[in-house]
Amino acid sequence: MNRAHSRLPNWLLAPALIAAVLFLLPLLALLTEAPWRDLLPLLTSNETLQALALSVRCSLIAALLCLLLGLPLATWLAHGNGLLHTSVRVLVTLPMVLPPIVGGLALLKAFGGNGLLGGALVDWFGLDIPFTTSAVVLATTYVAMPFFVLTVEGGLRTFDRRYTEAAATLGAGPWRSFCTVTLPLVQPTLRAGLLLAWARALGEFGATITFAGSFAGRTRTLPIAVHHALDTNPPAAVALSLVLLLVSALVLFLLRHRWFPSR
Helix, strand or coil: CCHHHHCCCHHHHHHHHHHHHHHHHHHHHHHHHCCCCCHHHHHCCHHHHHHHHHHHHHHHHHHHHHHHHHHHHHHHHHCCCCHHHHHHHHHHHHHHHCCHHHHHHHHHHHHCCCCCCHHHHHHHHCCCCCCCHHHHHHHHHHHHHHHHHHHHHHHHHCCCCHHHHHHHHCCCCHHHHHHHHHHHHCHHHHHHHHHHHHHHHHCCCHHHHHHCCCCCCCCCCHHHHHHHHHHHCHHHHHHHHHHHHHHHHHHHHHCHHHHCCCC
């Protein structure tokens, strides 16, 4: 193609530059205000390490739950377009567009002591989920699973089903064909979905603080620790924010071949 014909209009440059600065400026401000001299003591304090350990543990459990529960759901969604499939897909997508605090309130009303299911859990099993570490896992799974399900569903929809048909002609049943043919061929999509779900779970704040609260060592994850430190120790809030920023940048780096293909 002639380079002259592919040249973009000059008037696009100014708004594009403004948009780029809009994304860059807050990051520069964060890096400028970072307490670099005191960074190591702030990041190795007992409170920070507790929040980091809790965040990593709960986000990894959430990612595992996304895999165990989300993979069957994504597979089912990828094999249909009817009204039922569309309705379920809307339900799956809803936590992505719902204000996180509303999601947390909905979880509280569902699993709280007087909630739709919470009362029965307390009466029958003695399980009081809100404001516990289990609530953190449930909240992070709730907001992270849509990222996994929709990513994997997209991969399964583009999967060439002739491979599974060929496996069927060779005598492989549906389960064996799914495990030995489909899953290996969609591994890149599975990895991308898991990585997105884990990153979303690690950075979750609104639903978690509403449903689980902010109790040090029990429910105070890294994002909640940032919010708490804003009032008590602003330099620590910036330091903790840098950790989350680094994780986000690492996730984007690992997904670079999927989202930022080279020409």
